[in-house]
Each structure stands twice: as C-alpha cells, then as structure tokens.
Amino acid sequence: MKKNLLILALVILSIALKAQERPNILWINGDDLGTELSCYGNPDVKTPNIDQLATEGVRFTKAYSNASVCSSSRSSMITGMYPTSINCQDHRTINRTKLPDDIHTIVEYFQSAGYFCTNASAKNWDKKGKEDYNFLDKVKYDGTDWKQRAKDQPFFAQVQISDPHRTFHHDTENPINPETVKSLPNCYPNHPLLKADWAWYLESVQHCDHYVGEILKRLEEQGLADNTIVIVFGDHGRPHLRDKQFLYEGGIKIPLIIRYPNKIKANQVDDQLVSLVDVAATSLNLAGITIPKQMHGQIFLGDKAQKRGYIYAFKQRTGDAPDNIRSISDGKYKLLWNRMPNMPWMQLSSYKKLQYPAFALYQQLATDGKLEAPYNQFMAPTRPKIELYDLEQDPMEMKNLADNKEYKSVKKKLFKILSENMKEFEKNMIPESAETINQAKISSAKYFKTGMEKKNLNEESSDLELLIYWENLLLKEKSKLLRP
Structure with a gap:
C-alpha cells in the first residue's frame, strides 16, 4: 500500500515537473502588420520593442500569410490548414460550414496536452481578442489571461493587437512627417496624399510596437520570460491599395520574429521560406505535441525542421469584390x-x-x-x-x-x-x-x-x-x- 502511494506521489511529482518544464507559447498578432519595422530596414518607423525582440531571437525575412484578408488567414493559422481545404476561403461568408471531421484547431491539441489556452485583446486583458474564424466550430478558450491558469500549468496564449488596421491612429509621441518619408513603396506614385497616408500607417505600426512592449514587460514582471516562446507576426500584409486583399508581396509578406531564451540562438536572421500555416505546426512541436499528419503546416525550427519549397496563397471574395x-x-x-x-x-x-x-x-x-x-x-x-x-x-x-x-x-x-x-x-x-x-x-x-x-x-x-x-x-x- 505504502509502495503504491509512493509510486503515485512520484508520478504526480513527475507530471508537475513536466508541466513546469514545458514551455509556454505566446502568439502576438498584429492586425494588418506588414514588414514596415525598423528591424526589417524601414528608415521612417520607430519600433524599439519589436527590434529588441529580434536581437534576442530570430527574424525571418521570407515569411508569408497564405491569405491576404483577416478571416481566411486567421482560420488557416489556427488550424494549420490552407483556407480552401477547410472551406474558409471567402471573407466572412454567411455560408460558414463546420471543419472537416479530421481537422481540429490547435487550441484543442494544446488543451489535450494540458495547456491553458487564452485569447486576449492587447488593449484589455479582460476582453477576448479578435478571432474572425470562417467556420462554425466554436473555439473554446479557457480564458483571456494566462494568470487565470492553475499553478505551474503551461499556457498557449494569443494576444491580438488591432493596430495597424485601419482606421489608423496618430502617434503624438513620435509623429512622422509625411513630407520626409523615404519608405513609400515604389509600386505607388510619389504623391503627397499617399505619403501622408503612409506616414499615418507607420504611426499605427508604432502603436502596435508599444503594445508588444507592454506584453513583453508583463512576461518579465511575472517571471515568465525565460520559459515562454514568443512569436510575433502579422495576420497578413499591409492595408494599402495593391496590398491587402491581393497576393502581391505587400499583401502576404509578414514579419515573423521568434524568441526562445537559451534554446534559440539570439540575433539570427533566417532567409528560409515560411508560411503562416507553419507557425501552428512549429508551435505544437515546440511544446512536444505530435503534429497531425493531415496538417499542411511544416516544422521550421528544431531537429524536425523541414525546408519549405514553395509558398502558396489564396484569394477569394472579399466584401463585395468577388475574385479567385x-x-x-x-x-x-x-x-x-x-x-x-x-x-x-x-x-x-x-x-x-x-x-x-x-x-x-x-x-x-x-x-x-x-x-x-x-x-x-x-x-x-x-x-x-x-x-x-x-x-x-x-x-x-x-x-x-x-x-x-x-x-x-x-x-x-x-x-x-x-x-x-x-x-x-x-x-x-x-x-x-x-x-x-x-x-x-x-x-x-x-x-x-x-x-x-x-x-x-x-x-x-x-x-x-x-x-x-x-x-x-x-x-x-x-x-x-x-x-x-
């Protein structure tokens, strides 16, 4: 009897230790955030918090969403599947369907492995963050704040930042003069109105960076930074005329920065092709969770990493603009x-x-x-x-x-x-x-x-x-x- 109790105690202790050892996974998602960041070479914007994160981890130069609009991209990233394969290709369709029987959100996989799963707004941690999923299945998060979890329970958290989605917000602390901006993409004419709109966008990017700083500070203050894998990305490219809702580089190219203290070498620049569906698969793998065979996402970090040969992207109806x-x-x-x-x-x-x-x-x-x-x-x-x-x-x-x-x-x-x-x-x-x-x-x-x-x-x-x-x-x- 005593032997059985001892074995039981050891099993419980082992589980507790494993729970503490398993890394937390944190996704920080900037809405419509393109690669217009200082660490990606933009000379006009000030993004010190994201830049610092890049020096502490790895910055990917060829990361892409697989859809250029919110609902299709977010449906894809939370399942690790291409949007057409789960019938989520049309933006906010009223004809939503359930996910195929063998497809589940990664939230379910994390929860099955004992993770506490949250989704919060960066502006209000008591409020659920943006979901915008194009399927009927309800994603059942455990809460909005990782502080709500049990002691030593690992967490998978998403924090949603609404900037730099339009309508843009001015940055009064670090205003950008439209007349001096150098980074307006040359796929656009050098017009005063477009430069002013571009400067306004960059100021909204700076607001996004501010929220990233607050989130990282929160991790530090709670003693979680060393055991939390931080992944920063945009749900698709920048919100400009020829970009968002199209499959040109401006519409699908995204920033992707990952920090994993003492596990991933700091200050790296990685030029491999990465799709946003890969973030789901890689996140599961980093947590020690088996990747479902049907998942389109590939692992791009660690011993099981695979080099991606091609990036695929999908565009269908957006609002009143049908397309294919x-x-x-x-x-x-x-x-x-x-x-x-x-x-x-x-x-x-x-x-x-x-x-x-x-x-x-x-x-x-x-x-x-x-x-x-x-x-x-x-x-x-x-x-x-x-x-x-x-x-x-x-x-x-x-x-x-x-x-x-x-x-x-x-x-x-x-x-x-x-x-x-x-x-x-x-x-x-x-x-x-x-x-x-x-x-x-x-x-x-x-x-x-x-x-x-x-x-x-x-x-x-x-x-x-x-x-x-x-x-x-x-x-x-x-x-x-x-x-x-």
Missing part, C-alpha cells in the same frame, strides 16, 4: 493564377473605397489622364490569366514576365505544381452561390453608406468629392486627428 486568385512562389519567382481574369483590379470594393485614399486618387488621376505608367496598369479593365515575377529583380511586381519566352520553363514548372496541388488543397471548397455573393454586396453597400455619412458624404459622392475629403483630412487638418 491562387499563387505560388519559390522565393525567387512568383506565379499568380487569375481565375477570374475578366475582373479588373479596381473593381468596386466598398471597404477600400471608403477607407483607402489611394482608391479615390487612382480613379481621379485616371479620369484626368494623369496616372502615369507603370501605375496605370492597375486600372486595366481585365487582368492576364497568368502573372509571373522575378522577386529579386522586381520586388514590387510591376513587370509581368508570363509572356516572355526566356521564362517559359519557369512559368510551366510553377503553374504545373500550383494547378496540381490545388486539386488537393481545394477538395473541401464549396463555391458561394450567386445569392450569397449578392447578400455580401448588399451588406457592403450598407457599410459604405454608413461610413460615407460619417464623412458628411453620401453613397453617390464622386471620386473627386471623396478625394477632396481625404486631402482635407490628411493634408490640411492633420492636427485634428491626433490621438488623445
């Missing part, structure tokens, strides 16, 4: 497959028309015959079926090589791999009905009308009237936008 784009990249070349080539790049997007100064600017400049090449390409009434870019020579993806005979073999190889893989990646995809798409358009029209009324405009206001609004807001009345 798939892409593949080997890190040097990227191929985009426009499966609705008759749709223009600048088809109506109520979200972008309402929120993006560039949308009205491009329309008005084109009307006036002042939108010069190569920027006027984006106003074409149709798109090529295939786009092919050399990312090393043309990182802004402005020169389509698809019809260039010198790149015929590259195009053929990438298209073959992409099209063949889509047969597997899309096997659970259910196309939206015309009725569902129409409902999305009706909902977007209501959103647009309400938003325009807040600007003292109406849904019939011209591009010129909207452009004048933005000019007054960004170029003439900046002081009124300062964050209290």
Whole structure:
C-alpha cells in the first residue's frame, strides 16, 4: 500500500515537473502588420520593442500569410490548414460550414496536452481578442489571461493587437512627417496624399510596437520570460491599395520574429521560406505535441525542421469584390493564377473605397489622364490569366514576365505544381452561390453608406468629392486627428 502511494506521489511529482518544464507559447498578432519595422530596414518607423525582440531571437525575412484578408488567414493559422481545404476561403461568408471531421484547431491539441489556452485583446486583458474564424466550430478558450491558469500549468496564449488596421491612429509621441518619408513603396506614385497616408500607417505600426512592449514587460514582471516562446507576426500584409486583399508581396509578406531564451540562438536572421500555416505546426512541436499528419503546416525550427519549397496563397471574395486568385512562389519567382481574369483590379470594393485614399486618387488621376505608367496598369479593365515575377529583380511586381519566352520553363514548372496541388488543397471548397455573393454586396453597400455619412458624404459622392475629403483630412487638418 505504502509502495503504491509512493509510486503515485512520484508520478504526480513527475507530471508537475513536466508541466513546469514545458514551455509556454505566446502568439502576438498584429492586425494588418506588414514588414514596415525598423528591424526589417524601414528608415521612417520607430519600433524599439519589436527590434529588441529580434536581437534576442530570430527574424525571418521570407515569411508569408497564405491569405491576404483577416478571416481566411486567421482560420488557416489556427488550424494549420490552407483556407480552401477547410472551406474558409471567402471573407466572412454567411455560408460558414463546420471543419472537416479530421481537422481540429490547435487550441484543442494544446488543451489535450494540458495547456491553458487564452485569447486576449492587447488593449484589455479582460476582453477576448479578435478571432474572425470562417467556420462554425466554436473555439473554446479557457480564458483571456494566462494568470487565470492553475499553478505551474503551461499556457498557449494569443494576444491580438488591432493596430495597424485601419482606421489608423496618430502617434503624438513620435509623429512622422509625411513630407520626409523615404519608405513609400515604389509600386505607388510619389504623391503627397499617399505619403501622408503612409506616414499615418507607420504611426499605427508604432502603436502596435508599444503594445508588444507592454506584453513583453508583463512576461518579465511575472517571471515568465525565460520559459515562454514568443512569436510575433502579422495576420497578413499591409492595408494599402495593391496590398491587402491581393497576393502581391505587400499583401502576404509578414514579419515573423521568434524568441526562445537559451534554446534559440539570439540575433539570427533566417532567409528560409515560411508560411503562416507553419507557425501552428512549429508551435505544437515546440511544446512536444505530435503534429497531425493531415496538417499542411511544416516544422521550421528544431531537429524536425523541414525546408519549405514553395509558398502558396489564396484569394477569394472579399466584401463585395468577388475574385479567385491562387499563387505560388519559390522565393525567387512568383506565379499568380487569375481565375477570374475578366475582373479588373479596381473593381468596386466598398471597404477600400471608403477607407483607402489611394482608391479615390487612382480613379481621379485616371479620369484626368494623369496616372502615369507603370501605375496605370492597375486600372486595366481585365487582368492576364497568368502573372509571373522575378522577386529579386522586381520586388514590387510591376513587370509581368508570363509572356516572355526566356521564362517559359519557369512559368510551366510553377503553374504545373500550383494547378496540381490545388486539386488537393481545394477538395473541401464549396463555391458561394450567386445569392450569397449578392447578400455580401448588399451588406457592403450598407457599410459604405454608413461610413460615407460619417464623412458628411453620401453613397453617390464622386471620386473627386471623396478625394477632396481625404486631402482635407490628411493634408490640411492633420492636427485634428491626433490621438488623445
């Protein structure tokens, strides 16, 4: 009897020790956060907290989301699956379905392994953070704050930062002068309005960095920093006209920084290809949890790490803008497959028309015959079926090589791999009905009308009237936008 009790006590002690030894996993997710950070080479922005984290860990230079809009990307990252494989490709569809029987969220895997799972807003730790999942299954988190867990229980935590999602917020402590910004991507014309909007975006990135600092300080103060793997990333790329909701680099390239004290060598720069689905698989592996065989994500850190050969990305309907784009990249070349080539790049997007100064600017400049090449390409009434870019020579993806005979073999190889893989990646995809798409358009029209009324405009206001609004807001009345 005493022997059995002793064995039981030893088992309980062993479990307790293992619980203490297992690392905590912390995801810090910046909403619409691109690679516009000082540690990624941006000369205009101040991001000391993220920069410091990069010096303490590893910074990945070729990390990508696999969707360029929130709900599809977040559904994918929490399952480690490509969005089409779980029927989550259409942004906030009203026809949500349950996950396939053999697919579960990584929250369930962590909980089965004894982890306490949380999801919090960086602005209020008592409030659940953004989820935006495109499936019916309810993700049952254990709480919002890891302090709610049992003593010595390891945790998997997500902290959601709403910046730099639009509407942007000014940084009164470190304002950025639009007239002196150097980092406006050259896929955009060097226009005062776009520079002002860019500076405003960068100030919102600085707010994101502030929250990262608060989260890291919290870990330090609670004595958790040494046993917590911190992973910082954006859910997809930056919220600008040719970026978010498209599969160009600006829409899917994200920052990815990981710190694991005493386990991962500090101040590393890693150039391997990484997809956001890989973060799920790698997080499970770092916690000692077996990766489900069906998971698309791959392990990219540790003894079981695998080198990824290709990045895949998916774009479907977003708001009232139906679309169907798939892409593949080997890190040097990227191929985009426009499966609705008759749709223009600048088809109506109520979200972008309402929120993006560039949308009205491009329309008005084109009307006036002042939108010069190569920027006027984006106003074409149709798109090529295939786009092919050399990312090393043309990182802004402005020169389509698809019809260039010198790149015929590259195009053929990438298209073959992409099209063949889509047969597997899309096997659970259910196309939206015309009725569902129409409902999305009706909902977007209501959103647009309400938003325009807040600007003292109406849904019939011209591009010129909207452009004048933005000019007054960004170029003439900046002081009124300062964050209290």
